[in-house]
Amino acid sequence: MLKLAILGFLHDRPLHGYQLRRHLAALTGHVRPISDGTLYPAIKRLESDGLLVRETEPGSAAAPRHTLHLTDAGRAALLDRLRTPDDLDISDENRWFTVLAFLRHLHGEPNAQAAVLRRRLAFLSEPASFFYDGERPVGAEEMDDPFRRGILLIARATTGAELTWLRATLLDLENGLPS
Incomplete structure (x- = not known):
């Protein structure tokens, strides 16, 4: 996920490490904060793989800044x-x-976009639950625990909204409309 996000943000525009970390934190939120100890080694690996390059630019105050730029190979890796x-x-x-x-x-x-969306649609169309009675999934209506019932009701609503969006977006893609 980190590699994909780094390549994706650099496809948008060149960034320096601090900006990139802020963008990553905004995308992943509090669930998966990105530390320097995770981000900078990932950047170094992508750089050594030829997927991005650093260019030195004058700093706004004193020290020069290293801005990260996506290479053609990085762009191809992202699209793949x-x-x-x-x-x-x-x-x-x-x-x-x-x-x-x-x-x-x-x-x-x-x-290609539609193929990815169809994969997600197929995944969401499979019956699933967070909780099971043996091998049988337990639905919200059967759940005595109000907190677990809440999890299931929230998940059902979220999944329903996503399914509606997926189907509409797939129709748009299939009909050549901008999505």
């Missing part, structure tokens, strides 16, 4: 990852939101 996200990118909500944040970069490829 968006075309074929991992199964976990489809099933994990936080990772899915990262894919969605940058899926627009496949502009001009509505079939």
Whole structure:
């Protein structure tokens, strides 16, 4: 997820590390804060893989700043990852939101965008629950615990909204309308 987000934000525009960390924190929120100890090694790996480069620019006060720029190889890696996200990118909500944040970069490829959305639609269409009675999923109506019932009702509402959006967006993509 981190690699995808870094490449996605740098596709938008060059950023220095601090800006990138702020963008990442805004996308992932409080759930998965990004520390310097995680971000900078990831940047170094992407740089050594030839997916991004650092360019030195004058600082606003004194010290020069290193701005990160996406390379052509980085752009290609991002687009490949968006075309074929991992199964976990489809099933994990936080990772899915990262894919969605940058899926627009496949502009001009509505079939590729639709294929990704269809994978998420198929995942959400499978019966699931957070809680089970043996092998049988337990629904909100059967739940005695008001807090667990709340989890299930919130998840149902969220999933319903996402399914509505997915179906409408797929129709738009299939009909050549801007999504």
